[in-house]
Amino acid sequence: MVETVFLLNSENMIKRTIIILWLLGGVVSTLTAQLGFRSVYFEEYSAQLLEVIVDSDSTVVLYGVSRDTFAGPVGIKFVRLDTFGNILSEKLHIDSSVILTTMVWRQGLIRTQDGGFAIAGATWTVPGVPYLLKVHADLSLDFIEMYPFSNNDVGNSALLELTSGGYMLVQEQITGDDNRDLVVIKTDEEGNQLWRKTYGDDVLQEAALGVKEFTPNKFIINGSIVNSKYTTQATYGKSLILEIDSLGNEIEFWTSSKDYAMIYDYTLLPDSSWICASGTWEYAPQYGSHMSQPVIFRMDKDRNVMWEKKLGRLYINNQVQSIVATPDGLFLATGYMALPGTVKAVHYKFKANGDSLWMRLDSAYVDNGGLTYPKTKVIGSALLSSGSIVSVGYAERATPFGLQEVGFVMKMSPDGCVDTLNCWVVPNTEPFVQVDEVSVYPNPFSDYLTVSISDYPQNAYIYFYDVMGRFLRKERVRLGRNELTVSDFKRGMIFYEVRDGGVVLGRGKLVKEIK
Numbered sequence: 001m002v003e004t005v006f007l008l009n010s011e012n013m014i015k016r017t018i019i020i021l022w023l024l025g026g027v028v029s030t031l032t033a034q035l036g037f038r039s040v041y042f043e044e045y046s047a048q049l050l051e052v053i054v055d056s057d058s059t060v061v062l063y064g065v066s067r068d069t070f071a072g073p074v075g076i077k078f079v080r081l082d083t084f085g086n087i088l089s090e091k092l093h094i095d096s097s098v099i100l101t102t103m104v105w106r107q108g109l110i111r112t113q114d115g116g117f118a119i120a121g122a123t124w125t126v127p128g129v130p131y132l133l134k135v136h137a138d139l140s141l142d143f144i145e146m147y148p149f150s151n152n153d154v155g156n157s158a159l160l161e162l163t164s165g166g167y168m169l170v171q172e173q174i175t176g177d178d179n180r181d182l183v184v185i186k187t188d189e190e191g192n193q194l195w196r197k198t199y200g201d202d203v204l205q206e207a208a209l210g211v212k213e214f215t216p217n218k219f220i221i222n223g224s225i226v227n228s229k230y231t232t233q234a235t236y237g238k239s240l241i242l243e244i245d246s247l248g249n250e251i252e253f254w255t256s257s258k259d260y261a262m263i264y265d266y267t268l269l270p271d272s273s274w275i276c277a278s279g280t281w282e283y284a285p286q287y288g289s290h291m292s293q294p295v296i297f298r299m300d301k302d303r304n305v306m307w308e309k310k311l312g313r314l315y316i317n318n319q320v321q322s323i324v325a326t327p328d329g330l331f332l333a334t335g336y337m338a339l340p341g342t343v344k345a346v347h348y349k350f351k352a353n354g355d356s357l358w359m360r361l362d363s364a365y366v367d368n369g370g371l372t373y374p375k376t377k378v379i380g381s382a383l384l385s386s387g388s389i390v391s392v393g394y395a396e397r398a399t400p401f402g403l404q405e406v407g408f409v410m411k412m413s414p415d416g417c418v419d420t421l422n423c424w425v426v427p428n429t430e431p432f433v434q435v436d437e438v439s440v441y442p443n444p445f446s447d448y449l450t451v452s453i454s455d456y457p458q459n460a461y462i463y464f465y466d467v468m469g470r471f472l473r474k475e476r477v478r479l480g481r482n483e484l485t486v487s488d489f490k491r492g493m494i495f496y497e498v499r500d501g502g503v504v505l506g507r508g509k510l511v512k513e514i515k
Contacts, residue, residue: 101122132169143191208242209264210223210263224238238260239255275323279292294311390411394406462496
């Protein structure tokens with residue numbers, strides 16, 4: 001295998017080999033890959049999509065919190081889609097006595113051994129009550145079981161089906177004195193509670209974000225821990241790992257030494273090292289308060305940090321929420337990144353050593369009425385057998401009736417392209433950010449081009465290359481519409497790349513034609 005090095009900081013160092021290989025490989029890939037898409041669902045009423053599972057090569061199943069009308073009761077909706085985004089079936093399950101809701105964390109949806117699906121959540125009441133909801137393969141209801149506590153509220157839920165049968169629910173118990181403890185509930189196959197145990201103390205606040213089974217007698221719970229005696233924003237969180245056996249006995253209670261606010265998700269490598277999705281909690285002097293930044297880090301088997309990769313900027317509630325291992329030994333991280341006035345969905349693909357492959361940011365989904373949703377969060381992702389990525393989340397906007405949320409689904413190629421027929425992705429070790437706020441048009445073009453940038457670039461330029469990869473010229477581009485005169489370009493295919501400093505914001509190809 002020949003590896004081509006792509007140097008971003010040199011205009012004349014792009015290898016012609018890259019363009020030729022792309023032209024040859026692109027023909028094959030567009031014949032075999034489906035087009036991607038981005039679709040908003042249930043825009044007529046408030047909804048969130050929270051998790052997705054690939055059920056077969058032709059369908060995916062997802063779930064979220066939804067309503068049947070704008071002002072109707074809240075319930076849990078399951079939806080089956082084909083891989084082109086068409087709804088095949090959907091079921092909304094509503095309990096007449098309580099409002100069913102769930103927290104926006106990973107592992108909300110699991111496939112059960114009988115071919116059905118299940119989630120763990122909590123009722124929207126005070127005090128909240130944890131529940132287990134299971135549906136059949138056709139999405140019809142199997143059962144809902146409630147597990148009431150006394151004099152407390154409940155948040156953060158995760159669910160696991162045990163190989164020996166039954167389920168394990170992990171919850172966060174919030175008591176009246178602002179203390180938070182981990183609660184683990186074990187049930188049989190019908191959801192009947194077998195035992196319930198609490199972990200933590202009166203000083204620390206523990207939150208559970210996920211649970212996995214390593215052996216029939218070893219379970220690992222990931223989450224976060226903070227010190228509840230500090231009530232200012234200087235309070236910081238640390239990552240938490242709790243190991244228990246099948247009877248709920250504590251094996252190990254571990255917290256990180258670095259200021260990673262939590263472990264949202266992780267994958268375990270063959271050498272027993274961990275790749276973790278997280279967010280920092282650190283002081284931001286430009287804002288005068290503590291903020292977070294999306295971060296991925298790898299620990300060895302003794303949980304010493306081997307490397308970390310921080311993404312984007314330090315701002316409010318920026319997090320990576322999921323890690324998915326791909327069949328070819330790569331990794332996909334998803335989450336969201338808040339910036340002033342917007343929240344962007346994040347997809348980031350990387351190698352086990354932390355090297356970047358690509359990253360894309362998405363926001364401002366447009367619904368059927370032409371209205372945009374500038375705040376967009378990806379919550380869960382799954383992979384098709386082809387390597388294509390299906391992600392779900394929700395976008396939100398302010399309306400005269402208050403904050404409205406709609407669920408969305410997006411599908412992209414393994415290279416991070418939604419439009420696989422017009423996407424140029426070159427592997428490199430520098431961050432590649434494909435954002436939907438950068439567009440170059442018209443295509444084909446003759447004498448003029450418009451470069452539109454709706455984000456806030458720091459030092460952005462557009463670079464042009466011919467079909468052999470030879471540098472033609474560059475132009476400075478700024479926020480808004482940039483009109484460029486390109487009448488001197490020869491007829492044929494032109495490649496462009498928009499860079500902001502050392503980060504690639506977008507790439508593509510254009511066709512120059514003669515009037």
